[in-house]
Amino acid sequence: MGKDLYDSVVSKIALITPMFAKAIVDMGLEKLGANPYEVTPSQMRIIINEEVLPKLKKFIRNDETLETIGGGKISFDSNGKIISLNTSAKKFLLLKGKDLSDDNKIYQVLDEMGLKEIVDSVLNQEQEVTVKEVELEESKVRLNVIAGSLKDNQNKILGATLFIQDITLKSAIELEVDQVYKRIESQNKELLIAKNQITVAKEFSDNIINSMIDSLIIVNPEGIIEKVNKATLNLLGYREDEIIGKHIEIVFRVTQKEEKSDFLLFASSLLGKEKIKELNINRFINNFEINYFSKIGDIIPMMLSISVIKGNNGNIVLMAKDMSEIKHAEQEIQQNYDIQYVLNTLLKLQVENVSLNKILEKTLDSILDIPWLSFESKGAIFITEEPSILVMKAQKNVGEPICLACSKINFGKCLCGLAALKKEIQFTDCLDERHTTRYENMVKHGHYCVPITFMDKVLGVINIYIKAGSSRNVEAERFLNSIANVLASIINRKYMEQEKEKLQAQFLQIEKMAAVGQLAGGVAHEINNPMGVILGFAQSVVKNIKEGDLLYMPLKSIEREAVRCKNLINDLLVFSRKEKSKVELVNINIVIDGTISLIEAQAKLKKVEIIKKYSEGLPMIMVNSNQIQQVIVNLCNNAMDAMPKGGEIKISSNIEIDNRYINYIIIRISDTGEGIPNEIKSKIFEPYFTTKEVGKGTGLGLSLSYEIIQKHNGTIEVESPAFASATTPLADNKATEGKEIGKGTTFIIKLPVGVDNYEN
Amino acid sequence: MKTKAKILVIDDEQGIRDLFKFLLEPLGYQVFAACDGLEGIEMVKKSEFDIIFLDVHMPKMQGPEVLKIIKEMKPTHVVIIFSSSSDPNHLFESKAKELGAYTCIYKPMDVNEILDIINKALENPH
Numbered sequence: 001m002g003k004d005l006y007d008s009v010v011s012k013i014a015l016i017t018p019m020f021a022k023a024i025v026d027m028g029l030e031k032l033g034a035n036p037y038e039v040t041p042s043q044m045r046i047i048i049n050e051e052v053l054p055k056l057k058k059f060i061r062n063d064e065t066l067e068t069i070g071g072g073k074i075s076f077d078s079n080g081k082i083i084s085l086n087t088s089a090k091k092f093l094l095l096k097g098k099d100l101s102d103d104n105k106i107y108q109v110l111d112e113m114g115l116k117e118i119v120d121s122v123l124n125q126e127q128e129v130t131v132k133e134v135e136l137e138e139s140k141v142r143l144n145v146i147a148g149s150l151k152d153n154q155n156k157i158l159g160a161t162l163f164i165q166d167i168t169l170k171s172a173i174e175l176e177v178d179q180v181y182k183r184i185e186s187q188n189k190e191l192l193i194a195k196n197q198i199t200v201a202k203e204f205s206d207n208i209i210n211s212m213i214d215s216l217i218i219v220n221p222e223g224i225i226e227k228v229n230k231a232t233l234n235l236l237g238y239r240e241d242e243i244i245g246k247h248i249e250i251v252f253r254v255t256q257k258e259e260k261s262d263f264l265l266f267a268s269s270l271l272g273k274e275k276i277k278e279l280n281i282n283r284f285i286n287n288f289e290i291n292y293f294s295k296i297g298d299i300i301p302m303m304l305s306i307s308v309i310k311g312n313n314g315n316i317v318l319m320a321k322d323m324s325e326i327k328h329a330e331q332e333i334q335q336n337y338d339i340q341y342v343l344n345t346l347l348k349l350q351v352e353n354v355s356l357n358k359i360l361e362k363t364l365d366s367i368l369d370i371p372w373l374s375f376e377s378k379g380a381i382f383i384t385e386e387p388s389i390l391v392m393k394a395q396k397n398v399g400e401p402i403c404l405a406c407s408k409i410n411f412g413k414c415l416c417g418l419a420a421l422k423k424e425i426q427f428t429d430c431l432d433e434r435h436t437t438r439y440e441n442m443v444k445h446g447h448y449c450v451p452i453t454f455m456d457k458v459l460g461v462i463n464i465y466i467k468a469g470s471s472r473n474v475e476a477e478r479f480l481n482s483i484a485n486v487l488a489s490i491i492n493r494k495y496m497e498q499e500k501e502k503l504q505a506q507f508l509q510i511e512k513m514a515a516v517g518q519l520a521g522g523v524a525h526e527i528n529n530p531m532g533v534i535l536g537f538a539q540s541v542v543k544n545i546k547e548g549d550l551l552y553m554p555l556k557s558i559e560r561e562a563v564r565c566k567n568l569i570n571d572l573l574v575f576s577r578k579e580k581s582k583v584e585l586v587n588i589n590i591v592i593d594g595t596i597s598l599i600e601a602q603a604k605l606k607k608v609e610i611i612k613k614y615s616e617g618l619p620m621i622m623v624n625s626n627q628i629q630q631v632i633v634n635l636c637n638n639a640m641d642a643m644p645k646g647g648e649i650k651i652s653s654n655i656e657i658d659n660r661y662i663n664y665i666i667i668r669i670s671d672t673g674e675g676i677p678n679e680i681k682s683k684i685f686e687p688y689f690t691t692k693e694v695g696k697g698t699g700l701g702l703s704l705s706y707e708i709i710q711k712h713n714g715t716i717e718v719e720s721p722a723f724a725s726a727t728t729p730l731a732d733n734k735a736t737e738g739k740e741i742g743k744g745t746t747f748i749i750k751l752p753v754g755v756d757n758y759e760n
Numbered sequence: 761m762k763t764k765a766k767i768l769v770i771d772d773e774q775g776i777r778d779l780f781k782f783l784l785e786p787l788g789y790q791v792f793a794a795c796d797g798l799e800g801i802e803m804v805k806k807s808e809f810d811i812i813f814l815d816v817h818m819p820k821m822q823g824p825e826v827l828k829i830i831k832e833m834k835p836t837h838v839v840i841i842f843s844s845s846s847d848p849n850h851l852f853e854s855k856a857k858e859l860g861a862y863t864c865i866y867k868p869m870d871v872n873e874i875l876d877i878i879n880k881a882l883e884n885p886h
Contacts, residue, residue: 525817528844532868533775539871540783566868573845 005044006036008180012173013052024052041181048173056169072164074110075150076119078157082106092164095139115162118147122160125149133167142168215292215302217318223248226315235322237295248318252292252302292320301327331475335372339479342366343486356383356494360394363487367464368396373476376445378465382409382416383491384458387679390416393460401439406463413437416461419449423458425480427472444468450480454488459495462487524569531569535562571597583624588653588665588751589614591625595632596651599640607646608639614653619753621665627708628751631716634701635669635747642673642745655753663753664714670746675720684718714751720744765882766808768792770800770826771815780813783871784878797821804830804837811881812839814861816852824859831860838862838881842869 013021028047072089215232302320382390388411429446538558721743777793794800816823
């Protein structure tokens with residue numbers, strides 16, 4: 001500020017003395033110890049009054065260029081008449097431009113200049129001294145006039161003196177100083193205000209920017225990041241120095257999704273490092289959805305608005321709101337909706353009494369239809385059939401090679417088998433070592449294999465294809481698990497329904513069997529009459545003819561066959577009449593023999609030979625012979641069913657002593673069928689377990705047998721050499737055709753010898 | 761051995777009645793037949809029989825009932841009852857014997873068994 005003042009003063013003085021103006025002022029400055037840059041207005045006043053003006057006066061006097069600079073003096077007597085008038089005074093008066101040739105004219109000029117009145121004021125004793133500044137408009141001269149009275153000793157006024165001094169320069173300089181000062185003052189004030197305002201505004205905007213929740217990034221037209229707020233640093237995980245000066249492309253990239261949009265044009269120019277100005281973007285781009293990338297590569301969905309700051313090199317402000325939570329919430333709502341939709345579909349299907357296979361197909365369709373899961377539109381659902389074998393029941397787009405390769409999968413084999421065995425989801429993004437299944441032209445892929453479990457039992461597996469290299473998705477797993485859970489309960493319900501139907505069929509069968517039994521009893525009873533007649537006549541006639549007679553042999557045959565019928569009917573009657581038979585002491589061989597007669601006819605039809613091997617001299621045993629017969633009939637029937645191509649049934653009786661010295665009657669019934677797979681050996685005595693086709697077996701035979709033998713305090717066991725069912729499917733009849741006689745199955749019944757073993 | 765013994769067969773089965781006639785008449789027995797219990801009772805009322813064969817299951821009146829009435833009328837008559845059911849625990853037999861039956865035979869019976877029983881009953885009716 002001082003420099004302005006200094007320059008102004010120097011320029012004014014230079015009007016009078018161009019050569020020395022600066023030197024005069026500088027001398028003043030030096031005296032005060034000030035400098036041109038810091039000189040204050042008060043210092044400048046002192047310099048003007050004490051240094052500049054005296055020097056200027058001296059300078060002017062010496063030069064005699066401007067007499068007016070000296071003082072003018074006019075003396076008056078007590079009447080106001082001019083006594084004397086010096087040259088300077090005369091020059092001052094002449095400034096008025098009037099003729100001063102006589103005294104009257106002088107008085108007139110004095111009056112015009114207003115000097116008469118101040119002379120009068122002192123002559124009249126109104127004032128001792130009167131000072132007045134007079135400005136002569138015509139010549140722009142400024143005069144300082146002082147009037148004083150002249151008195152004698154008695155204080156009587158003798159006259160007056162008028163001193164006139166030219167103060168034009170002084171006033172002008174002082175005025176200039178004042179004006180410059182004022183100007184500087186006001187400029188300073190403005191500057192100060194402006195400076196304050198700038199500081200306040202800067203702090204204000206910084207505070208606002210940094211307290212913003214949304215991200216703010218300012219880039220220059222070349223796309224270089226110039227400023228970011230704290231929210232941006234927090235969001236992206238950069239330190240300020242890591243991001244400032246970098247190109248905006250580290251924050252976002254443009255996808256072709258926003259094709260042709262203002263944003264795309266804008267952003268690609270930004271990322272392409274062209275100048276934004278050239279793109280003529282001069283309006284806001286509001287609320288554009290885009291992804292930011294964090295320092296560690298996380299994708300953050302953002303709602304971006306862009307504006308260009310005009311007049312500031314065209315810097316661009318990118319304001320963006322983090323949409324992660326909103327997106328996440330949206331996504332969650334969508335996902336929940338999708339899950340609910342699929343589940344509802346499933347539940348609806350279940351209610352509509354659609355077959356399980358249909359439900360599985362629809363389930364698969366629904367799963368593969370959901371876009372956000374980004375599955376390949378490819379998958380299958382497996383159902384656990386025989387224990388520990390998964391059978392493909394539904395598939396979509398998997399193609400023939402996979403259908404063949406994966407039609408049946410053992411637990412533990414490949415990813416699906418592992419999922420079933422471990423009862424946990426198997427995920428892979430590639431064909432890793434777990435993916436043991438291979439087929440021709442197999443394309444790289446990954447899988448989710450999700451077990452369908454109910455009460456810790458694996459009912460099946462959902463298999464979904466994903467692109468190779470896909471990352472494991474928690475949401476996808478959550479979704480698949482929900483589906484698996486609902487499927488599990490649906491499958492379980494279906495099974496229960498099937499079980500119920502089976503049970504109903506079985507109860508019907510049991511009732512029918514009971515009815516047949518009753519009927520058989522009644523029929524047998526009725527057959528006995530005609531049988532008696534046939535037998536009786538045959539025997540009667542035979543009695544009357546000799547052995548050589550032509551009719552002897554035929555009649556004997558009639559007799560023999562009638563006797564067979566009699567025995568058969570008798571056995572049938574015993575068997576059908578359950579409730580009436582009681583526990584009795586019997587020879588087990590007779591009981592077995594009576595039973596075999598019942599099944600011999602059937603055995604012949606099925607080309608099964610029954611071989612009896614009884615031990616002689618067995619002790620009598622307390623049994624319900626009717627029940628024991630039932631067990632033997634059951635076992636023999638099963639044996640015949642196991643040998644569709646015929647074979648042998650061996651029935652033997654024996655006695656054994658165990659280590660507690662208890663005698664057991666042992667009945668062994670063996671067949672030459674293909675045996676029982678290991679997997680189901682433990683289940684054959686369970687009620688309703690059957691390997692026969694629906695309607696052909698009740699699944700009760702063996703369980704009833706087990707119960708009967710248990711009631712006799714005995715045991716029933718099965719021996720069947722192990723074989724792996726997976727390599728020899730049961731359903732395949734060819735398996736028995738080409739083979740020599742099967743390994744067979746032996747049932748061993750142990751009945752303790754002793755009295756009162758039977759629990760009634 | 762008493763000849764010309766009178767034997768009554770009460771059975772609704774014609775074959776059985778014919779069989780007894782065919783079997784026993786050549787052997788010198790007089791064989792009479794009744795086709796149900798009522799007819800049999802009438803015949804027992806009118807005449808005396810050495811042995812009566814009585815079927816269990818018949819229309820109009822069942823064997824055991826007929827047996828009771830006959831035994832009331834003619835307590836000394838030998839009545840042999842035959843059953844067409846099996847009787848593994850001999851429950852029926854003991855019940856029949858309680859009612860006064862001589863013995864119990866089961867259809868389809870053996871001709872020789874019939875002859876043996878007739879001989880036994882004639883020799884030792886009680």
